[in-house]
Amino acid sequence: MSDLFEDPAGEPAGNAPEFTVSELSGAVKRIIEGEFGHVRVRGEVGRVSRPRSGHVYLDLKDDRAVIAGVMWKGVASRLATQPEEGMEVIAIGRMTTFPGQSKYQIVIEDIRPAGLGALMAMLEKRKAALSAEGLFDPARKQPLPFLPEVIGVVTSPSGAVIRDILHRLRERFPRKVLIWPVAVQGEKCAPEVTRAIEGFNALSPGGSLPRPDLLIVARGGGSVEDLWGFNEEMVVRAAAASRIPLISAVGHETDTTLIDFASDKRAPTPTAAAELAVPVRLELSAWTEDQGARLTRALGLSVTQRRQRLADLSRALPRPDTLLDAPRQRLDILSDKLPQALITGIQHRRLALSDAAGSLRPAALRRLIAGQADTLSRLSARLAPALGRNTRQRRAELDHRTTRLQPRRLQADHAAAMREFQRLSDRLSAAATAQLSDWRRRIETADRLRETLGYRATLERGYAVVRSGPEVITSKTAAEAAGALEIEFADGRFSIGGAAPKPARKSKPEPPPDQGSLF
Incomplete structure (x- = not known):
């Protein structure tokens, strides 16, 4: 019997079993996971992807092949060193497949740099990237305060570092210290x-x-791995963004981390950081005393020099009596010259008076008067015609104005004025009547509101007011204590314990008198 048979399509087929795609994919997955349940792979990190889910997807490669890798969120958050592109690492995990894309991958459970060289290469690459952003720029660094009041220390509270810092601060200049305990190595x-x-x-x-x-x-101090937490990017950025001046004192003198470049000052040791933070109190006291002594000596020397200078200048000055000799001599000379100068001045003025009096002779005056008389005669001859012309012009203007003031014109203007006056009087009378009506209506409305809000309206609804003299009784105790009571109803009052008063008759409010028209 042949092992071949015809399928429904008429094509020959073998006797190999048939698999569905899922069955074949699951068989491959079981074989790979069974053969490579736990592997260690050394390679270079290629593409690195960190989606918002927190998982990390990367490629491990060498010069001939590439393996896809994945680290779940929980594993990635616990890593001491995060993988970066170009880093040579050793990855520990298990091989599996991803049926959705028909590929195999390694699920990484731990990953670490492949030796010190890989760490240093990654460190140099990170240093160059952060330096390019300007985080290590000296212009960003802040000056340290000369004498801080409060010092914050970020370190482990159980190590020798904090004891050294506190001891050095007490020796130099005691200050208030706030300690923020942290882990100084490891993933935290x-x-x-x-x-x-x-x-x-x-x-x-x-x-x-x-x-x-x-x-x-x-x-x-410690190894590169121990100090690696201070090389992380988040620490460097926090140090660079600090508004408080920061001193980095990580490791010994030969140890260098990236926080040293981002801090405002690097100290070779924690003890040296305390020395940079505060000055020596005794040295400050000695310096203050020395400055005080120098100031005293300088003041004394300055006073001595000024006293000597004053004495030298006083010797150079002349005596007071010699200062008046020259002015006194000039006064004597001028007093001798004064009589002759007065006589000469009088003679000059007499001569000038004589010259002015020579031009005031009677003949000259007569000639001047005669000239003025001729001028007056000419002007008087011109005055009469001018007055005549002016009079005629004014008379013509008067006649013109008189013509305009004829009786008919005045009567027409008077009639027009009376009509306008009557029209305005009618408008004013109507406005006054409307205003009085409005005022009367508003007064009546206010009076009705007063009656409604008054207590007498309440009495008409069946209530009463109890009084004891001028006082209104509002409680039983006050009524029992009162000697006599007076009760007011809507139609009158009566007393208990005394004579009842006559009922009060309500008087109707008189309407306001008619004002009439104003015209």
Whole structure:
């Protein structure tokens, strides 16, 4: 019997079993996961993708092949060193497949740099990128305060570093210290140091918890891996953005981290950071005393020099009596010349008077009067015709104005004025009547409102007012204490314990008198 048979389409087929796509994909997945359940892969990190889900997708490659890799969110958050493109790493995980795209990938459970060289290469690459952004620019660095009131220290509270810093501060110049405890190595180091720097900056000046004037980020020495938390980008950016001056004291003198470049001042050791933070109190006291002594000596020397200068200048001045000799001599000379000068002045003025009097002879005066008389005669001859012309002109103007004031014209103007006056009088009378009517209506409305709001309207609804003398009784106790009571109803009053008064007759309000017309 042949192992071949004809299928419904008429095509020959073998006796191999048939798989669905899902069955074949699942079989491949089981084989790969069974053979490569736990692997370590060394390679270079290629493409790195970090979507908003928190997972990390990357490629591991060498010069001939590429393997896709994935790290779930929980694994990626626990890594001490985040993978970056171009880093040589050792990845630990398990192989699996992704049926949706028909490819295999490694699910990474741990990843670390492949030796010190990879870490240093990544460090140099990160340093160059952050430096290009200007985070290490010396122009961004702030000056340290000379004598801070409060110092914030970011370090581990259980190490020798904080003891060294506090001991050195007590020796030099005791200050208030706020300690923010953090982990100084491991995966928690970078987030906690970042939160500490940002937390100190978030404090309000003058609040219940004082804001530090200076920050110190400190840690003892260690390997590159131990100090790696201070090379993380988040720590560097927090140090560069700090508004409080920051001293970096991470490691020993030969240790260098990226926070050293972003800080405002780098200290080789934590102890040196304390020395940079505050001056020596005894040295300040000695310097102050020395400056005071120098000031005293300078003042004494200055006073002595000015006294000597004053004495030298006083010797150069002449005596007071010699200062008046020359003015006194000039006064004597001028007093001798004064009589002769007065005589000469009088003679000059007499001569000028004689010259002026010579032009005032009688003949000259007569000639002047005669000239003025001729001028007056000519003007008087011209005066009579001018007055005549002026009189005629004024008489013509008067006649013209008299013509305009004829009786008929005056009567017409008077009639027109009377008609306008009558029209205005009618309008004024109508306006006055309307105004009086409005005022009367408003008064009546106000009076009705007064009657409605008054207590007598309440009495007409069945209520009463109880009085004891001028006082109104509003409680039982007051009524029992009163000697005599007077009760007022709507139609009158009567007394209890006394003679009843006559009922009060309500008087109707008289209407306002008719004002009449104003005209």
